[in-house]
Amino acid sequence: MADDGDLFGGGMERPAPAGPKPEARMPAEAPKLSRSGAAPARSGTLSEAGYDASAIEVLEGLEPVRRRPGMYIGGTDERALHHLFAEVIDNAMDEAVAGHATFIDVELLEDGSVAVTDNGRGIPVDPHPKFPGKSALEVIMTTLHAGGKFDSKAYETSGGLHGVGVSVVNALSDRLEVEVARGKTLYRQLFSRGLPQGPLEMVGAVANRRGTRVRFHPDAQIFGEGAHFSPARLFRMARSKAYLFGGVEIRWSCAPALLKPEGDVAAEAVFRFPGGLRDYLAGEIEGKDLVAEPIFSGKVTKEGGHGSLEWAIAWLATGEDGFSSSYCNTIPTPEGGTHEQGLRIALLRGLRDHAERIGQSKRMAQVTSDDVMATCTAMLSVFIREPEFQGQTKDKLATLEAARIVENAVRDAFDHWLAASPQQALRLLDWSVDRADERLRRRLEKEVSRKTATRKLRLPGKLADCSNAGAAGSELFIVEGDSAGGSAKQARNRKTQAILPLRGKILNVANATRD
Numbered sequence: 001m002a003d004d005g006d007l008f009g010g011g012m013e014r015p016a017p018a019g020p021k022p023e024a025r026m027p028a029e030a031p032k033l034s035r036s037g038a039a040p041a042r043s044g045t046l047s048e049a050g051y052d053a054s055a056i057e058v059l060e061g062l063e064p065v066r067r068r069p070g071m072y073i074g075g076t077d078e079r080a081l082h083h084l085f086a087e088v089i090d091n092a093m094d095e096a097v098a099g100h101a102t103f104i105d106v107e108l109l110e111d112g113s114v115a116v117t118d119n120g121r122g123i124p125v126d127p128h129p130k131f132p133g134k135s136a137l138e139v140i141m142t143t144l145h146a147g148g149k150f151d152s153k154a155y156e157t158s159g160g161l162h163g164v165g166v167s168v169v170n171a172l173s174d175r176l177e178v179e180v181a182r183g184k185t186l187y188r189q190l191f192s193r194g195l196p197q198g199p200l201e202m203v204g205a206v207a208n209r210r211g212t213r214v215r216f217h218p219d220a221q222i223f224g225e226g227a228h229f230s231p232a233r234l235f236r237m238a239r240s241k242a243y244l245f246g247g248v249e250i251r252w253s254c255a256p257a258l259l260k261p262e263g264d265v266a267a268e269a270v271f272r273f274p275g276g277l278r279d280y281l282a283g284e285i286e287g288k289d290l291v292a293e294p295i296f297s298g299k300v301t302k303e304g305g306h307g308s309l310e311w312a313i314a315w316l317a318t319g320e321d322g323f324s325s326s327y328c329n330t331i332p333t334p335e336g337g338t339h340e341q342g343l344r345i346a347l348l349r350g351l352r353d354h355a356e357r358i359g360q361s362k363r364m365a366q367v368t369s370d371d372v373m374a375t376c377t378a379m380l381s382v383f384i385r386e387p388e389f390q391g392q393t394k395d396k397l398a399t400l401e402a403a404r405i406v407e408n409a410v411r412d413a414f415d416h417w418l419a420a421s422p423q424q425a426l427r428l429l430d431w432s433v434d435r436a437d438e439r440l441r442r443r444l445e446k447e448v449s450r451k452t453a454t455r456k457l458r459l460p461g462k463l464a465d466c467s468n469a470g471a472a473g474s475e476l477f478i479v480e481g482d483s484a485g486g487s488a489k490q491a492r493n494r495k496t497q498a499i500l501p502l503r504g505k506i507l508n509v510a511n512a513t514r515d
Contacts, residue, residue, distance in 0.1 A: 008111070008113065008175055008177055008215065008217075061142060061143070061194060061195075062142060062144065062167060062168075062170065062171035062194035063194075064144070065144070065167075065168050065171035065172065065194070066171055066172065066193065066194065066222065069168075069172060069222055072168045073168060073172070076222055076223050076224070078227070078230070080223075081218055081223050081227055081229065082229065082230070082233055082234070082237070084114075084168075084169045084172060084173070084216065084218060085114055085116075085229065085234060085237065086237065086331075086332075087165035087166060087168065087169050088114070088116045088165075088166060088169055088214050088216070089104065089106065089116050089237070089238065089241060090165065090330060090331060091165065091166060091212075091214075092104045092116055092117075092118035092120065092212070093241055093244075093245065093248070093330045094329075094330075095118050095120030095121065095211075095212075096118065096120070096245055096247065096248040097245055097247075097248075097329070097330065097383065098120075099247075100120040100121050101118040101119050101120035101211065101248065102119060102247070102248065102249065103118070103119055103248065103249045103250070103251060104116065104117065104118045104238075104241070104248060104249075104250045104251070105117040105118075105250075105251045105253070106234065106238045106250060106251070106252050106253070107215075107253050107254075108229060108231055108234055108253070108254040108255060108258060109215075109255055110255035110257050110258065111217065112217060112218075112228050112229065113175065113215055113216060113217040114215070114216060114217075114229060114234070115213060115214065115215035116213070116214050116215075117211060117212070117213040117214075118211045118212055118213075119209075119210055119211040120210070120211045120212065121182070121210070121211070122180045122181055122182035122210055122211050122212050123136065123137045123140060123178070123180050123182075123212050124136035124137065124182075125137050125180055125182060125187045125200060135189075135200045137178060137180060137187070137189060137200060138189060138196055138200060140166065140167065141166060141167055141170045141176075141178060141189070141191060141196075142167060142170065142191070142194060142195070142196065143167060144167055144168075146167065166214070167194070169214075169216055170191050170194050170216070171193065171194035172218060172219055172222050172223075173191070173192075173193070173216040173217055173218055173219055174192055174193060174217055174218070174219040174220065174221070175190075175191075175192055175216065175217040176190070176191040176192070176214070176215070176216040176217070177189075177190050177191075177213075177214075177215045177216075178191075178212065178213070178214055179203075179212070179213040179215075180211075180212050180213075181206050181209040181210045181211055181212075182210060184205055184206060184207060185202060185203075185204070185205055185206065186202075186203040186204055186205070186206045186209070187200055187201065187202055187203065188200075188201045188203050189201060193219060193221075231254050231258050231259055231260075231263070231265045232263060232264075232265050234254075235252060235254070235265045235266075235269070238250050238252050238271065239252075239269075239271045240325075240332070241271075241330060242271035242272060242273055243271075243273040243276060243277060243279065243280035244276070244277075244327055244330045244381050245276075245330065246272075246273055246274045246275060246276040246279075248272075249270060249271070249272045250270070250271040250272070251268075251269075251270050251271075252266070252268065252269045252270070252271065253267065253268050254266075254267050254268075255267075276299065276310055276312075276381075277297065277310050277311065277312035277379045277380075277381060278295060278297040278312045280312070280379070281295060281297070281312040281313075281314060281377065281379055282295060284377070285314055285316065285377060288316055288317075288318060289316070289317040289318055290314050290315060290316065290317055291315035291316070291317045291375070291427055291428055291431045292315060292421070292424035292425070292427050292428045292431075293424060295312055295313065295314045296311075296312070296313045296314070296413075296414065296417050297310075297311060297312040297313065298310070298311060298409075298410070298413040299311075300409040300413075302405070307382070307383050307384045307385060307405075308382075308383045309339075309380070309381065309382040309383070309405065309406055309409055309410075310380075310381045310382075311343065311378070311379065311380045311381070311410060312378070312379045313347075313376060313377070313378045313379075314376070314377045315375055315376050315377075315428060315431065316375045316376075316377060317375075317431075318375075319375060320375065321374075321375065322373075322374075322375050322376045322377035322378070323377055323378075324336075324340070324373070324376070324377075324378045324379075324380075325378075325379050325380070326339055326340050326343075326379075326380040326381070326397075327380070327381040327382070328381075328382050328383075328384065328387050328389075328394075328397045328399075328402070329382075329383055329384070329387060330381070331389075331394045333389075333394065333395060333396055333397050334395055335390075335395045335396035336396060336397075337389075337390075337396040337397030337398060337399075337402070338397050338398060338399055338400055338401075338402045338403040339380060339382050339397050339399075339402040339403065339405075339406050340380065340397075341403050342402060342403035342404065342405065342406030342407035342410070343378065343380055343406050343407075343410055344369040344372070344373060345369065345403070345407050346406065346407045346408075346410035346411040346414060347369065347372050347373070347376075347410070347414060348367070348368070348369040348372050349407075349411060350410075350411050350414035350415055350418065351364065351367070351372060351414075351418070351428065351429060351432060352364045352367070353415070354415070354418045354419075354425055354429065355429055358422075358426075360429065363429070363433050364429070364432075364433070366436045366437075366440060367432050367433060367435075367436040368436065368439075370439070371432050371433075371435040371436040371439060372432050372435075374432075374435040375431075375435075380406070382397075382402055382405070382406065384399060384401070384402060384405070387399045387402070462482070462485065462500065462501045463498060463499070463500045464485075464489050464492075464498060464499045464500075465498050466493075466494060466495060466496055466497055466498045467494060467495050468495055468496050473496050474496050474497075474498065475496060475497045475498065476497075476498045476499075476500060477492070477497060477498070477499050477500070478500050478502060479499065479500070479501055479502070480501075480502060481501060481502070481503070482501050484501065485499055485500075485501030488501075
C-alpha cells in the first residue's frame with residue numbers, strides 16, 4: 001500500500017464525547033396569556049419580531065448529510081454503518097458489470113477502516129467543466145447529486161442513481177482517502193467529514209495499475225465511539241456481490257486481530273462464481289432433499305443488451321422454510337418489490353396452466369403464490385435501466401416494468417422446465433396442493449378457536465361463573481331475581497357452582513297450558 005498520508009498514517013484525534021445533557025425542568029407555572037389571548041414568547045425561541053430572513057438557515061455542501069444522516073442511510077445504527085460499505089462496493093460493481101473491471105479487493109484493516117479497490121477506469125481527475133477550480137474527483141466526493149449514472153452514457157445499468165452514495169460516505173467518515181490510477185499515473189486526495197484536506201495530489205507514475213481505491217473510517221461523532229464494522233457481515237456482503245455477476249472476482253482480506261477465534265470468517269478468501277446464482281444456490285442447499293430436480297434456473301438478456309435477469313429456484317422437501325434473496329443492479333432488496341411479485345405470479349400461473357394441461361386444474365383452485373413459495377429457496381437478480389427504489393437505502397424495488405419483465409421471462413422458462421420432466425412437475429404440483437391444504441386446515445382451526453373463544457365471552461351479564469373450566473363436577477343454579485341471586489352467591493362453592501339470576505318470574509311449565 002502507498003503512503004497513507006496524515007489522515008490514516010498518524011491518525012486523527014477523535015473529538016471527546018459530548019457531556020451529559022442538562023436535566024430537563026418543568027416550568028413552575030403555565031405562561032399567562034395577555035389580554036389579546038396570545039402567550040408571551042418563550043425564552044430561547046425567536047419572537048415574531050425576531051423571526052426574519054436571517055433566521056432561515058441554508059445547509060450547503062455535505063452538511064445536510066451530517067445533520068440528518070437518516071435521510072440518506074436510514075439511521076445511525078449498525079445496519080446504517082454497513083450501508084456505507086455497500087455504497088462503495090456498489091460503485092466498484094457498476095464498473096465490473098459495465099465490463100471495465102475484472103476484480104474487486106475488499107480490505108478490513110486493523111484500525112477499523114475499510115478499503116475497496118477495483119481495476120476499472122478510475123474516477124476522472126481532470127477539471128470539471130462547471131467547477132474549473134476542482135477536479136471531477138473532488139466534485140464527486142464533496143457534492144450531492146454528482147455522478148456519471150444519471151443517463152446511460154457511462155453505465156448501461158447501475159446501482160447508483162442519485163449521485164449521493166460516495167459523497168454520503170465521505171460526509172460520514174472522519175477519514176477518507178481516494179487513490180485513482182488513470183493514464184498510468186497515480187493520484188490521491190484526502191478528506192475528513194466531507195471536506196478536502198488538500199488538493200488532488202499527483203503521486204507518480206504507475207505502469208501496471210488502473211482503477212480506484214477508496215479507504216474510509218466511519219465518524220464516531222455520527223455512529224458512536226463503539227461503532228465498528230462486523231467482519232462476518234462484510235464477508236457475506238462481499239461474497240454476495242461475486243455470485244450476482246459471474247464475470248468478477250472479489251478478493252477478501254481482514255486483519256487477523258479483528259477476527260474471532262471461534263468464527264467462520266477467513267482472514268483471506270477469493271469469491272468467484274462463474275455459474276452465477278445457480279452455483280451459489282447449489283452450494284447453499286448441498287445435501288438437502290428437493291421436491292423437484294434439477295434446480296430451476298435461467299438467465300435472459302433483453303434485446304439490444306439493455307438489461308438482463310437471472311434466477312435460481314429450488315423447493316426443499318424437508319418442510320423447512322426456504323429463503324428468498326432478490327437484487328436489482330447488484331443492490332440487495334430485502335423488502336422485495338415488483339421484481340419479486342413478477343416471479344411469484346410466473347410460478348403460480350405456470351403451475352396452474354400445467355395442472356390444466358394434465359387435467360388437474362381443480363386441485364389448483366385453492367393454491368396461492370404463498371403455497372408455491374412455502375419451502376422455496378429463490379434467488380433473483382435483475383439489471384434494468386433507471387430502476388426506481390423506495391428510499392435512498394434501496395430496500396424495495398418500485399419499478400412497475402420489472403414485474404412484467406420478470407413474469408414473462410420466468411414464465412416461459414418455467415413452462416419448458418415443467419414440460420421437460422412430467423414426474424418432477426407432478427411432485428411439485430402435489431407439494432403445492434399439500435401446502436394449500438395445510439394452510440386451509442390451519443385457518444379453519446384458527447377460525448374454530450376464535451369462535452369458541454367468542455362464545456366463551458358471550459356469557460350472560462349477571463352470570464356468576466365458577467372457576468372450574470370443565471362441565472364435569474360443575475353446577476349451574478338458576479334463581480329468580482337479583483335478591484335470590486345475591487343470597488345464592490354468598491352461599492355457593494365458587495369452585496364448582498355458578499349462579500344465574502333471571503329477570504322476572506319463571507314460568508311453571510308443569511301447570512301451564514298452551515294458552
